[in-house]
Amino acid sequence: MLVKALTDHFEQLYNLIINARSRALIKVNHEQLNLYWKVGSYIHVKLSEGSWGDKVVEQFETWLKQKDSSI
Secondary structure (H helix, E strand, O other), X not given: OOOXXXXXXHHHHHHHHHHHHHHHHHXXXXXXXXXXXXXXXXXXXXXXXXXXXXXXXXXXXXXXXXXXXXX
């Protein structure tokens, strides 16, 4: 059985890990949201100005899957 003092240290280390994980997830979510906003804005502009037709989004999806299936 662990000594209480050692358990307290382990709890502190655990809290450091959990807090860092939470901060990392917040940053990742922020970057992902920012990316989605930029992609959506880019597509919206192209569609609005008539540069792209309705099928371009589906064509982009197909192209992107071929280019990098991990995305």
